[in-house]
Amino acid sequence: MAFTCSVPAIPTVQQDDDTIRITRWDFEPGAVTGWHSHGWPYFVVMLVAGTLRIHDGTKTSDVPLAQGQAYMRPAGIEHDVMNGSDHPIAFVEIEVKQPGALKELALEKVSS
């Protein structure tokens, strides 16, 4: 079960190629992403302080985050994410589709 809410978070894709996808997510208070599964490892960077309310399918948890706070998560996570704050929030999500391509970028450095 996910959240019962009809207010969707608004995704704005900034970049989407073979290597990465960068998306800004804007949430009104109470807005949700909807239930989803992460196919790739990803980073989240909070643009404003706020509380993410996470539904993992069986229970919810509130995660207060500061402006600029960032974290990495592995592929495979399934959840629904709500803005548990009383104000609009936004974060940037960076999904790494091809970690191998990143590795090649790093190796270019070593060999040059």
Place this chain on the structure above:
Amino acid sequence: MAFTCSVPAIPTVQQDDDTIRITRWDFEPGAVTGWHSHGWPYFVVMLVAGTLRIHDGTKTSDVPLAQGQAYMRPAGIEHDVMNGSDHPIAFVEIEVKQPGALKELALEKVSS
């Protein structure tokens, strides 16, 4: 040659492990990182809108960026970065030390 400026940008490290380093950088107007070389591929996410003034060793360029705007760069880049705005700015930098570790995270998903 880098910028001639004695006002340093302020780094605040959020996470630093074998896989990634996450740093928030705060710049007063005119503050600089100082000349540096990127040893790993990295992401930048702007927390506020502003102009990054980049010195590549021979010339400068101004890059206006929106709040939330994000980009990826490969390892090997060398430059000095100044806040070219008339207000304080901040961004989050995510350096990927071990893209292979990210790849393993992705593979965990495939095999689970």
